[in-house]
Amino acid sequence: QVQLVESGGGLVQAGDSLRLSCTASGGDFSTYLMAWFRQIPGKERVSIAAISAHSNNIWYIAAVKDRFTISRDNAKSTVDLQMDNLKPEDTAVYYCAASTDELLRPNTKWASWGQGSQVTVSS
Numbered sequence: 517q518v519q520l521v522e523s524g525g526g527l528v529q530a531g532d533s534l535r536l537s538c539t540a541s542g543g544d545f546s547t548y549l550m551a552w553f554r555q556i557p558g559k560e561r562v563s564i565a566a567i568s569a570h571s572n573n574i575w576y577i578a579a580v581k582d583r584f585t586i587s588r589d590n591a592k593s594t595v596d597l598q599m600d601n602l603k604p605e606d607t608a609v610y611y612c613a614a615s616t617d618e619l620l621r622p623n624t625k626w627a628s629w630g631q632g633s634q635v636t637v638s639s
Contacts, residue, residue: 517542517543517627517628518540518541518542518543518544518545518548518614518627518628519540519541519542519543519628520538520539520540520612520613520614520628520629520630520631521538521539521541521630521631522536522537522538522539522610522611522612522630522631522632522633523536523537523538523539523633524536524537525610525633525634525635526634526635526636527636527638528602528635528636528637528638529637529638529639530602530603530604530637530638530639531601531602532602532637533598533599533600533601533602534599534602534635535596535597535598535599536552536596536597536599536610536612536633536635537594537595537596537597538550538552538594538595538596538597538612538630539592539593539594540593540594540595540614540628541593543614543628545590545593545614546569546570546590547569547616548569548614548615548616549566549567549568549569549614549615549616549617549618549619549620549624550566550567550586550588550595550612550613550614550615551563551564551565551566551567551586551612551613551614551615551620551626552564552565552566552586552595552597552610552611552612552613553610553611553612553613554606554608554609554610554611554635555608555609555611555632556607556608561611562577563577563613563620564576564577564580564584565577565580565584565586565597566586566620567586567587567588567595568618568619568620569590569618570590571587571588573619573620574586575620579605580599580606583599583600583601583602584597584598584599584600585597585598585600586598595612597610597612599635602635602637603637604637604638604639605637606635606637607635607636607637608635609632609633609634609635610632610633610634610635611629611630611631611632611633612629612630613626613628613629613630614626614627614628615627
């Protein structure tokens with residue numbers, strides 16, 4: 517089972533950019549569906565972007581589409597989330613996750629999670 521470690525969170529102003537990175541170890545990264553989730557206190561964790569094992573399929577929720585970009589480098593076992601034009605409502609704890617499913621589905625099971633990375637966007 518793959519282990520995930522995130523980096524790159526922080527405090528930024530509205531309109532700024534931030535890049536989150538997630539590094540995997542202990543498994544064959546190139547076989548995993550990867551995703552980024554975020555969670556606001558008191559609310560459930562929500563998937564915001566996902567990328568298939570060889571980047572052939574990419575998904576975004578409407579709230580981040582055209583502002584966020586998910587990408588992966590299988591040689592480095594990393595998945596990144598480039599976040600541009602950040603808004604205060606993007607403030608959340610961001611998690612990366614790995615699944616052995618091939619494609620993102622409503623019932624996708626997530627086998628591994630990162631520790632979470634706080635992103636705070638001030639207005």
